[in-house]
Amino acid sequence: MSEVLQPNVAPPQFTKMPDDMFNQLRNFIYSRTGIFFADNKKYLLESRVGRRLTALGLKSFREYFVTLMNGTGAAEMPLLVNAITINETFFFRNEPQFDALERILVPELIEKKRATGSNKIRIWSAASSTGEEPYTIALIIKEKLQPRYPTVRFEVVGTDINTQVLDVARRGVYKEYSIRNVPRNYMTKYFSQNGDKFILNDDVRRSVDFRQLNLFDKDAMRVMRDFDVVFAANVLIYFDFNSKQAVVSSIYNSLNKGGYFFVGYSETLYGLSQAFKPVHYDKAIAYRKE
Ligand SMILES: C[S@@+](CC[C@H](N)C(=O)[O-])C[C@H]1O[C@@H](n2cnc3c(N)ncnc32)[C@H](O)[C@@H]1O
Numbered sequence: 001m002s003e004v005l006q007p008n009v010a011p012p013q014f015t016k017m018p019d020d021m022f023n024q025l026r027n028f029i030y031s032r033t034g035i036f037f038a039d040n041k042k043y044l045l046e047s048r049v050g051r052r053l054t055a056l057g058l059k060s061f062r063e064y065f066v067t068l069m070n071g072t073g074a075a076e077m078p079l080l081v082n083a084i085t086i087n088e089t090f091f092f093r094n095e096p097q098f099d100a101l102e103r104i105l106v107p108e109l110i111e112k113k114r115a116t117g118s119n120k121i122r123i124w125s126a127a128s129s130t131g132e133e134p135y136t137i138a139l140i141i142k143e144k145l146q147p148r149y150p151t152v153r154f155e156v157v158g159t160d161i162n163t164q165v166l167d168v169a170r171r172g173v174y175k176e177y178s179i180r181n182v183p184r185n186y187m188t189k190y191f192s193q194n195g196d197k198f199i200l201n202d203d204v205r206r207s208v209d210f211r212q213l214n215l216f217d218k219d220a221m222r223v224m225r226d227f228d229v230v231f232a233a234n235v236l237i238y239f240d241f242n243s244k245q246a247v248v249s250s251i252y253n254s255l256n257k258g259g260y261f262f263v264g265y266s267e268t269l270y271g272l273s274q275a276f277k278p279v280h281y282d283k284a285i286a287y288r289k290e
Pocket residue numbers: 033034035085086087088089090093126127128129130133159160161162165213214215216232233234235238264
């Protein structure tokens with residue numbers, strides 16, 4: 001007779017999230033991060049915030065909300081953000097965008113900048129998660145762009161609201177899942193392997209500057225200036241229309257005139273902003289700041 005295996009998961013030790021708590025929590029999260037949990041995402045908020053209840057030994061979401069609102073709330077906020085964000089990413093995720101960057105955009109930007117006496121290209125991965133996107137850009141710079149333009153100074157900045165993913169990014173150690181799209185020649189040249197771990201070369205790791213940043217925080221966004229290309233891929237989907245508009249407008253201000261903005265494969269700026277001109281490449285769209 002075959003034995004039926006029960007999953008080894010303890011049932012949650014707290015009560016279900018009442019609807020009024022769902023509303024209060026989602027409004028609070030929205031006001032701080034722009035991330036919006038629609039009615040059909042209640043289960044997600046419940047299970048993610050549930051992890052914080054378990055960690056703190058709390059019995060109800062109401063108790064958790066009180067903790068969040070009182071003196072210790074400031075320390076809890078980043079932990080709540082770490083628990084609720086979705087951080088899916090991998091190297092070379094949207095290859096046509098990186099192709100356009102390398103073959104068309106950067107050469108064009110360099111030519112324009114040379115005319116003004118500048119030799120710096122600044123690229124920002126604005127929701128960098130565990131680092132795969134900014135490191136993909138750094139790899140392309142090392143392998144293709146720097147040898148072609150030896151006098152140009154390339155800068156890559158990666159930011160995210162989640163402090164935990166930034167720690168992972170800074171370590172630069174990945175599993176098979178993350179590196180599955182990396183071309184073989186990049187793997188041999190820029191990674192070493194230890195068991196099931198793939199370790200990025202120090203040189204590439206050091207070439208990306210990681211910082212914590214909330215895209216919804218207008219004051220923090222004012223510091224981000226003078227970028228030639230911004231990637232904010234697969235993050236706008238977590239915002240509602242108003243927060244999308246606010247973030248897109250801040251990113252507009254972060255870009256130099258003639259600079260380019262990339263969103264995710266399934267995202268668009270259509271209906272959000274008329275300040276950018278869509279430029280079509282082979283299987284990719286970039287939005288140019290006019
Ligand atoms: C799905 S990942 C996208 C990673 C990468 N850009 C890609 O396309 O593969 C979305 C990231 O956005 C971050 N995020 C969500 N809200 C944010 C906010 N208000 N400010 C900055 N980052 C945010 C999350 O922490 C998460 O790491």
